[in-house]
Amino acid sequence: MNRQAQAAVMFLVGAALLHAGGTNLYLRYVKAGLQPLVLAAGAVLIVSALATAWYEWKRARARKEAAPEAQHEAQHEAQHVGQSQAQHEADHEADHEADHEAQPEAHAHPEPRISWLLVLPLLALILVAPPALGSYSALRTGTALQQPYGYLKLPKADPIPLNLVDYAGRAAYDHGRSFAGHQVRIAGFVAVDSAGTPYLVRMALNCCAADAQPVKVGLTGKIPPVLQPDAWLQVTGTYTTKQTRDPVNNGPIPFLQVTDAKPIPTPADPYDETWNN
Numbered sequence: 001m002n003r004q005a006q007a008a009v010m011f012l013v014g015a016a017l018l019h020a021g022g023t024n025l026y027l028r029y030v031k032a033g034l035q036p037l038v039l040a041a042g043a044v045l046i047v048s049a050l051a052t053a054w055y056e057w058k059r060a061r062a063r064k065e066a067a068p069e070a071q072h073e074a075q076h077e078a079q080h081v082g083q084s085q086a087q088h089e090a091d092h093e094a095d096h097e098a099d100h101e102a103q104p105e106a107h108a109h110p111e112p113r114i115s116w117l118l119v120l121p122l123l124a125l126i127l128v129a130p131p132a133l134g135s136y137s138a139l140r141t142g143t144a145l146q147q148p149y150g151y152l153k154l155p156k157a158d159p160i161p162l163n164l165v166d167y168a169g170r171a172a173y174d175h176g177r178s179f180a181g182h183q184v185r186i187a188g189f190v191a192v193d194s195a196g197t198p199y200l201v202r203m204a205l206n207c208c209a210a211d212a213q214p215v216k217v218g219l220t221g222k223i224p225p226v227l228q229p230d231a232w233l234q235v236t237g238t239y240t241t242k243q244t245r246d247p248v249n250n251g252p253i254p255f256l257q258v259t260d261a262k263p264i265p266t267p268a269d270p271y272d273e274t275w276n277n
Contacts, residue, residue, distance in 0.1 A: 007052040014045030132270035133212050135191035135229040138201045142249025144213035147173045159183035159236050164202045165215045171254035176239030186217065186256070187234045187264060190227050197244075198227050199253070200235055205271050212271060218244060218255035232267070236260040 020029070021038035148169045154160050160179065164186045170178050188200040191214075198219045203212040221237060235258055242255040 003052055003056045007049045007056070010045050010052070011049035014042045014049060017042030017045065132266075133203050134189060135201065137212070138189075138191045138199070138203065138214035138216065139193055140248070141214055143216050143246045143251035143253055144204050145169060145172060145215050145251055145253075151178055154178055157182075159185040161185050164188045164200060164217055165204060167256070168215050168217050168254055171217075171239055171256070172243065172252040175241070179239045181238075183236055183238050183259065184256070185234065185236045187232065187267075188217070189230050189232050189266075189270075191216070192227055192229055198223060200233060200256070203271050216246065216253045218242070218253050219258050219261075220255050221258040222260065223258055224261050232264045233261050234264045 017038055021035055021042060145165070145168050151170060151174060154162075160182050162184050167184055167186050170176060186200065188202045191199045191201050193199070199216045200219055201214045201216050204215050205212040219235065220240065220242060224233075235256060237256040237258040237260070240255050240257040244253045244255070245251065246253055
């Protein structure tokens with residue numbers, strides 16, 4: 001792959017990163033706190049691509065300017081060694097230089113065509129937003145719920161607005177004591193296992209979507225009659241002592257006694273990054 005093609009691909013990668021970092025698209029790949037790094041990486045790649053293109057243009061220009069000087073020196077030498085012999089040597093040297101410059105191009109000619117296939121996933125990144133991980137991944141991955149180091153003070157409200165992971169941790173390890181009989185309100189997407197048990201899920205991540213793991217809350221009580229997997233719900237309910245074990249890794253899955261449920265739009269950030277706090 002020649003330098004011009006490398007610079008072009010590098011520029012496209014940088015532009016794709018700037019596009020993703022400047023919109024909510026980057027949230028499909030990494031957590032929100034990494035947005036500055038995504039933007040910085042895109043800027044560095046674009047500057048590097050422009051510097052590479054400028055360097056190649058400057059080198060090509062220097063070669064072009066050096067060609068007349070080489071020809072002038074050959075003509076000057078011809079005056080001392082004879083016109084025909086010098087001309088022959090000049091022609092031979094010119095042919096050698098032409099072959100030397102053309103040979104890398106001939107060898108590199110097929111490579112850029114193949115390398116341009118790298119542009120296809122970049123165009124896909126810019127034009128198509130990949131879906132966030134959903135119920136298919138959640139049901140095939142063990143819960144990532146861990147015992148919290150402590151619990152923050154809850155707001156005085158009824159129902160209490162809670163992160164799904166926060167409710168799951170308090171329900172599984174604090175046995176709902178901090179709720180003190182209050183209703184809670186959580187949100188997540190729906191997953192239904194093979195036995196028909198519905199769960200509300202958030203995909204938790206440390207760094208990026210590649211390490212995303214689900215935290216699951218089982219639903220019981222006043223459940224909507226029709227549940228569409230991957231649809232997002234806001235659920236209001238009360239703590240229940242009911243628990244089950246995740247069949248994948250035997251982790252705890254607490255339940256919520258549902259009193260009300262309503263569909264909500266998919267949030268801008270479909271992942272939850274607070275599970276390890």
